Amino acid sequence: MFEPVSPQGRDISNLFILTLALGGLVFALVTGLVIFAIIRANRHRRTAGEPRQVSGNTRLEIAWTIAPAVLLAVLFVPTVMVMFADEPGNPKNATPDIEIIGHQWWWEYRYPNAKVITANELHIPAGKKLLAKLMSSDVQHDFWVPRLGRKMDMYPDQINYLYVTADIPGLYNGNCAEYCGAQHAWMLIRVVAEPQADFDAWLAKQQKAPGVPSQPPAQPGQTAGNIANGEKIFLNNTCINCHAITGTTANAEVAPNLTYLGLRGSLGSGIIQNNSANLARWILNAKAIKPGVLMPAYQFSTQDLRDLVAYLEEQK
Amino acid sequence: MSQEFVLVPEPTDALPIGKTGSLLYWIASVDHKLLGIMYIGAALIFFVIGGVEALVMRLQLGSARNTLLSPEAYNQLFTLHGTTMIFLVFVPMVVGFGVYLVPLQIGARDMAFPRLNALGFWMLVFGGLLLYYSIIAGSPPDSGWFAHAPLTAKQYSSAQGVDYWAIGLLLTGIGTTTAGLNFIVTILTMRAKGMRLLQVPMFTWIMLVDGFLIIGTLPPLNAALVMLLIDRNLGGAFFNPQAGGSSILYQHLFWVFGHPEVYLLVLPTFGIISEVLPVFSRKPLFGFNFIAGSALAIAFLSYAAYAHHMFAVGLGNAFNAFFAMSTALIAIPTGVKIFNWIATIWGGKIRFTTSMLFAVSFIVLFTIGGISGVTFGIVPTDWQTTDSYYLVAHFHYVLYGGSFFAVMSGLYYWFPKVTGRMLSEKWGKWVFWLMFAGFNLTFFIQHILGLMGMPRRVYSYDDLPNWSLFNLISTLGSFLLAFSVLLFIISVVLALVKGEKAPDNPWDAWTLEWATTSPPPIENFEQVPPIRGRRPLWDLQHPDDQDWQRSHSGEKIGGQPHEASLPSEHRKDNSQ
Numbered sequence: 001m002f003e004p005v006s007p008q009g010r011d012i013s014n015l016f017i018l019t020l021a022l023g024g025l026v027f028a029l030v031t032g033l034v035i036f037a038i039i040r041a042n043r044h045r046r047t048a049g050e051p052r053q054v055s056g057n058t059r060l061e062i063a064w065t066i067a068p069a070v071l072l073a074v075l076f077v078p079t080v081m082v083m084f085a086d087e088p089g090n091p092k093n094a095t096p097d098i099e100i101i102g103h104q105w106w107w108e109y110r111y112p113n114a115k116v117i118t119a120n121e122l123h124i125p126a127g128k129k130l131l132a133k134l135m136s137s138d139v140q141h142d143f144w145v146p147r148l149g150r151k152m153d154m155y156p157d158q159i160n161y162l163y164v165t166a167d168i169p170g171l172y173n174g175n176c177a178e179y180c181g182a183q184h185a186w187m188l189i190r191v192v193a194e195p196q197a198d199f200d201a202w203l204a205k206q207q208k209a210p211g212v213p214s215q216p217p218a219q220p221g222q223t224a225g226n227i228a229n230g231e232k233i234f235l236n237n238t239c240i241n242c243h244a245i246t247g248t249t250a251n252a253e254v255a256p257n258l259t260y261l262g263l264r265g266s267l268g269s270g271i272i273q274n275n276s277a278n279l280a281r282w283i284l285n286a287k288a289i290k291p292g293v294l295m296p297a298y299q300f301s302t303q304d305l306r307d308l309v310a311y312l313e314e315q316k
Numbered sequence: 317m318s319q320e321f322v323l324v325p326e327p328t329d330a331l332p333i334g335k336t337g338s339l340l341y342w343i344a345s346v347d348h349k350l351l352g353i354m355y356i357g358a359a360l361i362f363f364v365i366g367g368v369e370a371l372v373m374r375l376q377l378g379s380a381r382n383t384l385l386s387p388e389a390y391n392q393l394f395t396l397h398g399t400t401m402i403f404l405v406f407v408p409m410v411v412g413f414g415v416y417l418v419p420l421q422i423g424a425r426d427m428a429f430p431r432l433n434a435l436g437f438w439m440l441v442f443g444g445l446l447l448y449y450s451i452i453a454g455s456p457p458d459s460g461w462f463a464h465a466p467l468t469a470k471q472y473s474s475a476q477g478v479d480y481w482a483i484g485l486l487l488t489g490i491g492t493t494t495a496g497l498n499f500i501v502t503i504l505t506m507r508a509k510g511m512r513l514l515q516v517p518m519f520t521w522i523m524l525v526d527g528f529l530i531i532g533t534l535p536p537l538n539a540a541l542v543m544l545l546i547d548r549n550l551g552g553a554f555f556n557p558q559a560g561g562s563s564i565l566y567q568h569l570f571w572v573f574g575h576p577e578v579y580l581l582v583l584p585t586f587g588i589i590s591e592v593l594p595v596f597s598r599k600p601l602f603g604f605n606f607i608a609g610s611a612l613a614i615a616f617l618s619y620a621a622y623a624h625h626m627f628a629v630g631l632g633n634a635f636n637a638f639f640a641m642s643t644a645l646i647a648i649p650t651g652v653k654i655f656n657w658i659a660t661i662w663g664g665k666i667r668f669t670t671s672m673l674f675a676v677s678f679i680v681l682f683t684i685g686g687i688s689g690v691t692f693g694i695v696p697t698d699w700q701t702t703d704s705y706y707l708v709a710h711f712h713y714v715l716y717g718g719s720f721f722a723v724m725s726g727l728y729y730w731f732p733k734v735t736g737r738m739l740s741e742k743w744g745k746w747v748f749w750l751m752f753a754g755f756n757l758t759f760f761i762q763h764i765l766g767l768m769g770m771p772r773r774v775y776s777y778d779d780l781p782n783w784s785l786f787n788l789i790s791t792l793g794s795f796l797l798a799f800s801v802l803l804f805i806i807s808v809v810l811a812l813v814k815g816e817k818a819p820d821n822p823w824d825a826w827t828l829e830w831a832t833t834s835p836p837p838i839e840n841f842e843q844v845p846p847i848r849g850r851r852p853l854w855d856l857q858h859p860d861d862q863d864w865q866r867s868h869s870g871e872k873i874g875g876q877p878h879e880a881s882l883p884s885e886h887r888k889d890n891s892q
Contacts, residue, residue, distance in 0.1 A: 002700060016694075016698055016776045019691050026651075027684065030683045033658045041661065041665060044665060045666075047665075051663055051665050053600055053695075054869050055599075055863070056602055057602075057607070057869065060659070061656065065651075068652075072647060072648070076644060076695060078694065079694045080640075084633055087633055104472075104756045134630075138465070139466050139841055143811050144703075144769075146769040148397060151699055151703070155564065155630075156558070175770075176771070177702075178628075178703055179459075182387045182388055183387055185777065195490070260354065298398060
């Protein structure tokens with residue numbers, strides 16, 4: 001169940017299967033008794049008069065009060081064991097490996113030790129039990145990646161902690177699991193678990209400023225964007241009121257950090273694939289793609305748009 | 317037969333009433349029967365509205381990345397659907413059953429406070445109208461039926477929808493509270509002479525428990541709503557973290573209402589089942605005292621179990637363990653009821669009327685909802701399943717497959733009494749089987765969608781393997797379900813227009829409401845049969861085999877009825 005890839009996830013999955021198995025037995029018992037009672041009644045249907053007027057049986061009733069109590073007591077033991085094994089609680093003095101901040105309707109990820117900030121795609125080293133600190137910048141959100149284990153609410157007025165582990169490298173999908181407004185549906189989570197070396201390389205890259213990426217060789221039949229001009233367009237427009245890119249004057253934290261945007265798989269928290277055509281559409285009118293999103297529409301000349309997209313997409 | 321009939325005391329005040337059938341007759345009425353019919357009628361109208369909202373949502377979810385609805389429209393729809401179904405369908409439905417049946421079942425002429433009864437009904441209606449007026453005003457609420465803070469704060473929900481929602485619910489909440497009070501006083505003080513408190517029919521007993529639940533449950537909600545209105549309109553900061561308030565406080569206040577509320581809605585449907593199963597099995601209810609006690613236990617424990625709605629909030633293991641324990645405890649009295657019901661039909665002569673079909677399927681469907689409910693009491697599995705479609709499936713199994721099937725059973729059972737007409741059994745069987753199929757087709761697969769990772773309250777989803785297919789199955793099921801409701805409505809109209817005339821006691825039932833005409837006259841009864849047990853009409857028909865002459869196992873024990881159970885004039889009779 002849930003195809004878990006973490007010890008926490010496996011604990012929960014096993015407990016769920018146990019609960020379901022016991023529940024299945026109860027269901028089989030209840031349904032079996034109902035069906036059997038109906039079959040018996042059918043057999044006696046033609047007998048005359050009223051059936052025997054039985055109105056209770058104290059011993060039986062005590063038995064079926066105690067039986068479920070025992071069953072639930074049995075379930076309660078592993079419940080508490082899993083709770084205490086998998087809940088970090090509120091660890092004092094512990095530095096979290098990652099900080100996850102929910103925003104209407106995107107995810108901010110911070111690596112406090114490496115001083116790296118990124119958005120919407122969480123990279124983690126596979127096989128490591130990481131401590132995540134969960135917060136919200138506005139309303140209630142909830143971080144839920146089913147294959148990694150439990151979900152956990154995020155509040156503007158309470159800090160929560162969560163263990164994040166993926167034993168096997170891969171891409172794990174999740175969603176915000178607490179209704180948070182218009183675009184709750186498209187607040188998807190992408191967790192990229194990769195071998196330690198790959199993760200280290202990714203993190204080291206994020207620490208470095210991308211600068212102005214080198215111009216890629218022109219493709220035949222395509223007009224390439226001018227990357228240096230793209231950076232100017234980015235820095236001279238209101239982009240920088242909300243977005244940040246490491247190593248530039250853009251350092252706002254209202255909207256997703258765009259450093260190395262070209263490395264990410266999706267735009268708009270998962271609503272569209274990340275490619276140049278989609279990014280251009282997004283910049284011109286994000287609300288047409290994701291109604292309710294806070295980013296305003298922009299008007300650029302075709303060439304300026306091409307330059308801006310090239311600047312953002314070539315950071316990879 | 318030397319059995320003396322008990323006179324029913326007349327009300328001291330004359331009741332204002334217009335010409336029979338006129339508008340004034342309905343609007344000005346304080347008669348519990350007319351109010352009961354209006355409660356149930358209002359509930360059915362809102363049920364159709366809430367159902368249409370659900371169908372539009374299911375259309376939107378029929379395929380991945382569907383663009384039928386904007387996210388705003390979808391969010392308004394699920395908010396209205398949830399609020400409508402809980403507050404404007406289930407509440408008036410169970411209160412309506414109670415208001416109609418309680419005085420009849422205890423041999424009284426009306427509720428204790430007839431005018432309060434009317435006030436409660438009209439407050440509910442106007443609360444509902446105010447909620448729906450928000451559509452005309454241009455901004456329906458869109459924060460979900462539990463409207464967690466701080467999403468409801470002015471800076472995140474600047475439109476007036478939340479205010480309409482809060483004031484509408486406040487009105488219905490006050491109205492319902494008065495109904496709860498009325499049930500308690502009526503049942504405690506207006507029982508026919510000779511009817512001891514534990515001799516009332518199970519439905520009435522449960523409405524007594526429910527009365528206490530109502531007056532304990534709705535005030536926290538009303539308080540939270542007032543605080544929310546102060547936050548939004550007077551610059552308060554109860555729930556606003558930026559100004560030092562606590563968003564989690566709102567959750568405590570809401571769920572200390574919200575969880576008992578579930579039992580407030582479910583318990584009366586247990587009462588309906590406890591009336592229907594015995595009559596169509598031709599046996600008394602098995603273990604009356606256990607069922608009566610378990611209703612009390614559920615009512616108490618429901619307050620202690622509320623925070624299992626908050627296991628993902630991050631309140632710590634000690635807190636969660638306590639509520640996991642109390643949630644496990646509440647499963648016990650619920651299980652007791654299921655087994656008592658099975659024992660009731662066990663060995664009986666079952667008549668599969670439509671009402672009985674709904675009642676028996678209730679046992680099975682409610683058990684599914686109960687079992688999936690246990691996975692929310694087990695804290696770690698709740699961490700996976702809460703706020704997913706698994707949860708949506710769970711509470712629809714409890715509230716629709718469970719409670720609403722019980723309501724359907726009750727509607728088929730009491731329809732002849734209320735209207736004087738029989739509902740077509742032939743249509744009824746179609747309604748039942750289509751509703752059973754449609755319901756399971758719609759909701760069973762949602763368990764699986766939830767386990768696959770689909771969160772609730774999303775207007776759109778990515779095209780992942782099987783998501784579109786499973787959602788489409790659910791959507792098709794919902795239309796089958798809607799079709800069964802349509803059939804039901806048509807059959808009700810047909811029955812009212814040209815239905816077969818109903819006899820006074822068509823099901824050969826045993827409680828007092830069947831001792832009067834169908835429909836009952838304005839004063840209900842001139843007199844009721846003597847009450848020596850829980851089935852006065854059985855005792856009347858079987859003077860040689862009355863309930864008090866038998867042990868639990870059905871053996872004859874002979875002897876005299878318990879002295880205390882008889883009114884004084886009977887005591888004299890028996891001693892002669």
